[in-house]
Amino acid sequence: MRNHDTIAAIATGTTNAGISIIRISGADAIAIADKIFVSKKNQKKLSDVKSHTLHYGTIMDGESMLDEALISVMKAPNTYTTEDVVEINCHGGIIVTKKILELVLINGARIAEPGEFTKRAFLNGRIDLSQAEAVIDLIHATNEQAVKNSVRQLNGNLCKKIKEIRDSVLRDTAFIEAALDDPEHISLDGFTDTLKEHTEKNLKEISILLKNAEDGKIIKEGIRTVILGKPNAGKSTLMNVLVGEERAIVTDIPGTTRDTLEELIQLKGIVLRIIDTAGIRHTQDTVEKIGVERAKTEAEGADFVIYVADASRELDENDEAVISMIQEKKAVVLLNKSDLSMKITKEELENKTGKQVFVISAKEETGMDAFAEAVEAMFYSGLIDKKEEVFITNLRHKEALLEAKISLEKVLESLAFDMPEDFYSIDLMNAYQMLGEIIGEAVDEDLVDTIFKEFCMGK
């Protein structure tokens, strides 16, 4: 139950607007801002300034400057949420803005849920029902989809990884607790070494997850996605639709895309690194041939393949070549050019490829939603995955992971100070709870159940 802590979020859109605003609300808002803000002229503290004032200075991440910023300080109760509110206006683009938000979170705020500022304004009596209606609808909608969402926010591998760490933490805690409850049966002698080893291992795993969660890394990597199809099937048009602007050269002459082009796109929040390839075609043209070879190589190394078939032409040997290439791959088929008269049916292509087929028109931009939803579903169900590495894309998850990390570090600290064993379980359970928040599982009776399952207790 978290209706009283300090929350933060990017208040402006996530597009590359000139200025972004990070809003912080709650009792610790000003103290948190003070930790990361250095004013320009003098060393004034935001906690000392008057309400409803603007301050110019820099946002510091330790010793390094992140951005210049204007900060507005508004003290309770005359604010939107009726709590202390701080707004950081910065202009460093989306990556810097996200960094600043992370800094705010590390310093004690938590990420706001959708509509949470308005929810607070409403709960605190600042605005009336009619003003809050949209947000209330949002809260209701969120809840109606809660079950669906909790599963869908994570991909399969990540979920598995978190569960492994979580299980390990729970088993260690259960052992300590079993021994505390039944000291005459179960001894903790020598367990501190085991616990240290397990905790260090878990911390290492969490650190890797956190490192991969760095925005830069996600942006650089994404899911390696390759678009295949015979020349002039509409691959470049599709890519342009996905990217949202004209990037690839598009002509009606087959073979105008001579090299692979890379673009990062976000599809329903999932980052795809899309590689557009020259059309697969048996060719003698040297330049184009290199392109075709590269396309084949790229396809082999891809996490995910989008095969674009041209509905206006019969399937030919080039299509056969693509179909055989995608047999072993995670792939979907887009039957493009539905705006022209169709020579191939969806069913026909489904039978031939054994993959999901979506009828679209890249040119008219129709049929794209169903395709995007299918990609999203495949990702969250773990059908598409980054090879080996798993990573966190959601800031809320990242924040929980960070808290789990801090808790496990506290366990190591307690071990180093040689604290009695019962102190370890406090932070272990905290880590367990935080990891649970990522995969949408509450603590409930897990500990007691594990104690009884794993250890023979009692008189």
Add this chain to the structure above:
Amino acid sequence: MDNKLYYYESYDVAIIGAGHAGCEAALACARLGLNTIMFTVSMDSIALMPCNPNIGGTSKGHLVREIDALGGEMGKNIDRTYIQSKMLNVSKGPAVHSLRAQADKQSYSQSMRKIVENQPNLCVKQGEICEILVENSCVTGVRTYSNAVYPCKAAIICTGTYLKARCIYGDVSHYTGPNGLPAANHLTDCLKKLGIEIYRFKTGTPARIDKRSIDFSKMEEQFGDEKVVPFSFETDRNSLNKEQVSCWLTYTNETTHDIIRSNIDRSPLYSGAIEGTGPRYCPSIEDKVMKFPDKERHQVFIEPEGNYTNEMYISGMSSSLPEDVQYQMYRSVPGLENAKIVRNAYAIEYDCINPMQLKPSLEFKTISGLFSAGQMNGSSGYEEAAAQGIMAGINAARKLKGQEPIVLDRSQAYIGVLIDDLVTKETHEPYRMMTSRAEYRLLLRQDNADLRLTKIGYEVGLISEERYNHLIKKERLIFEETERLKNKMVGGNAKVQEFLSAHESTPLKTAVSMADLLMRPELNYELLAEIDPEREKLPDEVTEQVEIELKYSGYIERQQRQVEQFKKTESRRIPADLDYDEVPSLRIEARQKLKKIRPENIGQASRISGVSPADISVLLVYLKQN
């Protein structure tokens, strides 16, 4: 039927059952000035200990101290009648130190009987209550088996394991309560008629063996502590000096396990003859062997039942196997080769209620004036029972006086955790207290139960003026000494540096406070006396608190911050008549649970399994809108 009824004298409160819950409930009511009657199926079973011969233990010891801090009797009674005492977990942190005492069972029971029999305002009566009379959803009286009606304004059900009790071993089964006492066979039907949901639970007890038939030379002797700590904050330590008896430790072995495995089909637990749900914490030996096949041996504690008898309690080997198998099984254990069984081990099945039908005050949600406490509420253990007993007693009294109930929350007491768990979380087995269930356990220590609860006990009216004044003085001394240590600066002079190096502690570079030094793991309050000449002699109970609160201050402060968050959600009340069907967008599971449990506040609602944070948001928004 009606014409046979006759009306007897009226009481304010009727307590049904005189076990550990019943005694505390009755004493609380009577001491708070209510005209109270307590019924028991047998005058010889008052405060009976039908299972293990000890009081306290991990987390249960905490409960006893809390009962005492509120003005209850259990702590004082075990202090009077203990025959061995031990503080468990002393090598661990102060939060998990737990006191456990072996009781002389007969003395324990007799001593409590003397207390209740001599308590003004309290009448103890032998008789089985068959019916609770209810009019317009309010309690109006109770009826005995002999058709006497005792009009009363409130009743507290403390029937323990007696309701439709059945004792079973092998294919032998008796419809009796524990120790062969008569079961109470009629009340369940009345409760069902009142619309109360009934569970059937099961528990068990091991055999009692004649001390003369045991070879103790094959066992390890287990002694009590030299310095005995009393359970009650009021007990004079000097009154505890007595010769303590020993317990003995031995182990089962592969032969024992083979005997059990080859006869498992004769265990009613496994043949299906027992339907009730048993506690995971007190598994029968057949459960231990079947569920943990890799374990080569299980511990067996041999505990005396008292100084008046040769019976020894074989802890760790409760069973429902047939008598002949019991003989083989016990006799395979080293030291028990020639064991003579005085009483067989048995399993017992009994009726209890689904405690989610209760408010946190332990009053039934649907029947005004009807309370329930103890094993009847699906808990296990003497201490859990007594803890509920005193709370039900206090709240019944407050109800009749027109006062708000006392509800301890999870940050105040183990009692709060116990009752909140019972009334909020689904329990499918007898509930046992455990330290891992208390999320704020660093604050809920057995050493500070008085600081947490005695003021409440005083306000309720169960704590004397004298005891209250003592507490206020203790609080003041703790505060003053803590402040002194925080402000007293220690410089790096030769004497201090020498002291530090003598205790393998890092020398000082700059001046620090005495409190900072106390926080070093290798130092403690007693040692620091050497470099703290201005220190005044303070009582141990004061210095103990000063030391713990300073030494673990980092951890304690963190828990206090968590408690602040917790308190905020606990203070958001939910109207008792809220129609959950009117709340839009609650998930079906959450709606069903909320309708069933009807939590009193947002905090309690958030602890119900199946109610998500998003459901809580929806609920908060709805409450605000309306």
